Amino acid sequence: MTATAVRICTASSCRSRGGEAIRAGLTPVAQASGSRLRVTGVGCLGPCSDGPLMAIGQRLFSLEAPAPEPLAQSLQQALDHNSLETWRPPGCPLIPADDAFLRLQRRLVLQRCGVIDPESIEAALAHGSYRQLQQVVNGNTPAAVIDAVRRSGLRGRGGAGYPTGLKWATVAAMPAGDKVVVCNADEGDPGAFMDRTVMEGDPHRLLEGMAIAAYAIGASRGFVYVRAEYPLAIERLRRAIAAAQAKRWLGSAIAGSRFRFDVEIRVGAGAYVCGEETALIHSIEGGRGVPRPRPPYPAEQGVFGLPTLINNVETFANVPVLLALGPEAYHPGTKVFSLTGHVRRGGVLEVPMGTSLRTIVEEMGGGAPAGRSIKAVQTGGPSGGCVPAAHLDTPVDYESLRALGSTMGSGGMVVLDDTTDMVDLAAFFMAFCREESCGKCVPCRCGTVQLELLLRKLLARRAQPGDLEQLEQLCHTVQQASLCGLGQCAPNPVFSVLRHFRSELEACLH
Amino acid sequence: MAGSDDIPFGEQPDFGEQPDALEQELQRHGLQRDGLIEILTCAQRQHGWLSPTVLTTIATRLQLPLSQVLGTASFYHLFRFEPPLPHRCLVCTGTACHVLGAPLLLAALREESLPQRGMELGEVRCIGSCSGAPLVVIDGQVLNHQSPASALRAVRSMATTQP
Numbered sequence: 001m002t003a004t005a006v007r008i009c010t011a012s013s014c015r016s017r018g019g020e021a022i023r024a025g026l027t028p029v030a031q032a033s034g035s036r037l038r039v040t041g042v043g044c045l046g047p048c049s050d051g052p053l054m055a056i057g058q059r060l061f062s063l064e065a066p067a068p069e070p071l072a073q074s075l076q077q078a079l080d081h082n083s084l085e086t087w088r089p090p091g092c093p094l095i096p097a098d099d100a101f102l103r104l105q106r107r108l109v110l111q112r113c114g115v116i117d118p119e120s121i122e123a124a125l126a127h128g129s130y131r132q133l134q135q136v137v138n139g140n141t142p143a144a145v146i147d148a149v150r151r152s153g154l155r156g157r158g159g160a161g162y163p164t165g166l167k168w169a170t171v172a173a174m175p176a177g178d179k180v181v182v183c184n185a186d187e188g189d190p191g192a193f194m195d196r197t198v199m200e201g202d203p204h205r206l207l208e209g210m211a212i213a214a215y216a217i218g219a220s221r222g223f224v225y226v227r228a229e230y231p232l233a234i235e236r237l238r239r240a241i242a243a244a245q246a247k248r249w250l251g252s253a254i255a256g257s258r259f260r261f262d263v264e265i266r267v268g269a270g271a272y273v274c275g276e277e278t279a280l281i282h283s284i285e286g287g288r289g290v291p292r293p294r295p296p297y298p299a300e301q302g303v304f305g306l307p308t309l310i311n312n313v314e315t316f317a318n319v320p321v322l323l324a325l326g327p328e329a330y331h332p333g334t335k336v337f338s339l340t341g342h343v344r345r346g347g348v349l350e351v352p353m354g355t356s357l358r359t360i361v362e363e364m365g366g367g368a369p370a371g372r373s374i375k376a377v378q379t380g381g382p383s384g385g386c387v388p389a390a391h392l393d394t395p396v397d398y399e400s401l402r403a404l405g406s407t408m409g410s411g412g413m414v415v416l417d418d419t420t421d422m423v424d425l426a427a428f429f430m431a432f433c434r435e436e437s438c439g440k441c442v443p444c445r446c447g448t449v450q451l452e453l454l455l456r457k458l459l460a461r462r463a464q465p466g467d468l469e470q471l472e473q474l475c476h477t478v479q480q481a482s483l484c485g486l487g488q489c490a491p492n493p494v495f496s497v498l499r500h501f502r503s504e505l506e507a508c509l510h
Numbered sequence: 511m512a513g514s515d516d517i518p519f520g521e522q523p524d525f526g527e528q529p530d531a532l533e534q535e536l537q538r539h540g541l542q543r544d545g546l547i548e549i550l551t552c553a554q555r556q557h558g559w560l561s562p563t564v565l566t567t568i569a570t571r572l573q574l575p576l577s578q579v580l581g582t583a584s585f586y587h588l589f590r591f592e593p594p595l596p597h598r599c600l601v602c603t604g605t606a607c608h609v610l611g612a613p614l615l616l617a618a619l620r621e622e623s624l625p626q627r628g629m630e631l632g633e634v635r636c637i638g639s640c641s642g643a644p645l646v647v648i649d650g651q652v653l654n655h656q657s658p659a660s661a662l663r664a665v666r667s668m669a670t671t672q673p
Contacts, residue, residue: 190604193638270587286546
């Protein structure tokens with residue numbers, strides 16, 4: 001008889017709602033059950049706003065923070081009556097498997113997230129972890145791997161959307177010698193937590209993707225640069241790296257081959273700009289996270305001056321599943337989003353690339369809270385913009401969002417209802433960029449200060465008629481003259497308001 | 511916060527840690543300068559802040575000018591150059607928290623003169639658990655769905671307890 005598995009989400013969000021305490025509370029029941037019941041802590045189960053979440057087979061329950069003791073008693077009773085398969089924790093709503101939030105997903109990157117215990121490499125291996133790495137190092141040439149990635153059409157999931165296969169080929173073409181693979185896990189956009197979800201829920205997928213990339217480009221050293229605000233992700237990655245080394249999936253003689261790859265974690269210390277690749281390189285080297293002009297691109301001169309491949313968490317996490325499915329079956333892939341803000345059901349979801357915003361926000365997220373209506377959806381964080389409600393049928397892909405003056409960014413999606421003051425939101429993002437500007441180049445250092453002042457002036461209804469023109473002009477200057485992506489994109493939220501909600505800015509003039 | 515190993519925010523200094531933790535971290539990086547940020551993080555975890563003495567020690571051991579060590583440390587938000595107060599309350603000011611009322615929480619908490627009662631008030635730019643917005647983090651513990659009233663209750667109960 002196989003044990004019935006009760007899975008409790010112990011990722012950050014459910015943890016803050018008591019998920020870990022529930023897991024601890026139910027564990028003794030499982031221990032006393034012989035082998036009939038297993039209680040496992042797992043990564044994100046999806047609809048975080050209904051957390052803490054518990055899954056038994058396909059059934060997902062919103063526990064809404066009941067005390068662990070009565071829950072344990074009820075579970076014990078179900079066990080005694082042999083009714084585990086139909087057990088319903090008292091007072092806890094069931095989220096049916098055909099709920100749009102679950103039904104419309106295509107979970108490739110999050111395949112094992114919420115299914116396996118992220119702290120157990122045995123569980124990951126039993127669900128297929130490192131199978132692609134084994135196949136690749138023992139049977140594929142690096143060129144064949146790069147070709148598969150190229151044919152899949154995979155593009156960088158960090159926001160810019162650069163073709164991943166092309167990036168890999170560029171680094172692979174650099175003269176042989178030491179090369180470096182870097183995973184950008186500095187997920188700094190406020191409202192974005194897709195990468196945290198992957199690292200907390202299935203860290204081995206990321207490590208496998210990095211190792212395959214290292215094999216493809218000829219690197220033997222790797223870094224994961226994680227932000228300090230993600231302690232659980234850091235802890236689980238550390239554990240995963242140690243376990244993978246012990247099982248020879250990292251380190252020397254990987255899977256019995258001559259391929260060697262060592263991974264180190266570098267923890268940031270709170271600087272948004274370190275998500276910019278040249279700043280990230282300086283930070284890994286132990287310096288100030290200040291960007292530098294490109295070229296030379298990191299592919300040529302990256303960490304310690306060596307040719308370096310930099311991809312973000314989700315990009316690497318796509319690689320094993322892309323190889324498993326084959327590039328044709330994988331295409332066009334998926335995108336993981338974090339859905340938050342004024343929405344009934346929020347959390348982490350993975351949908352086919354090109355799903356419409358309306359599907360995500362209205363069908364899956366259930367739309368705005370009762371009595372309110374959606375005004376816009378903010379995507380791309382401080383570098384992105386707002387898509388007004390009238391454009392909700394836009395498919396979510398790199399080009400469509402760019403055409404509307406927003407960006408896909410890393411996948412943070414904040415729903416804004418009709419109570420949102422768009423000018424205040426623009427000022428909020430500008431204050432963020434002003435605070436996070438590294439100060440190296442003048443347009444960004446001074447421009448963000450002036451732009452924020454102008455927006456505050458508008459908000460305080462003290463603006464003069466010429467101020468709107470000045471705002472627009474200065475936005476163009478900062479966009480065109482800044483050194484790095486942070487400065488170049490800092491005006492985007494303002495451009496977005498100028499384009500879609502100009503009347504709100506003009507109303508501030510009176 | 512369970513299992514927090516490296517997080518300098520909202521965490522109390524671990525005075526119980528081995529006194530040679532910093533030395534071990536220096537050795538782990540082979541006294542190489544690329545380990546500077548990790549070494550600073552370790553020092554701050556041990557002492558709660560980066561004092562001039564600690565910064566000078568690190569500079570000497572890594573054979574770096576003090577200006578370079580301080581230049582790097584001061585670049586990052588999480589390093590601090592003053593001793594921490596016993597408690598710390600951080601209001602998340604990420605996008606979701608902002609649109610759901612973080613400014614109101616901040617305004618209410620600022621009125622409380624918390625520092626006089628042993629609690630620092632600060633901001634954090636998104637901890638990535640936005641489904642609980644607006645949220646505050648008190649001594650590393652996340653409190654979801656806060657209102658000005660509930661946040662005040664939470665800090666009042668903490669600020670009166672000595673660590």
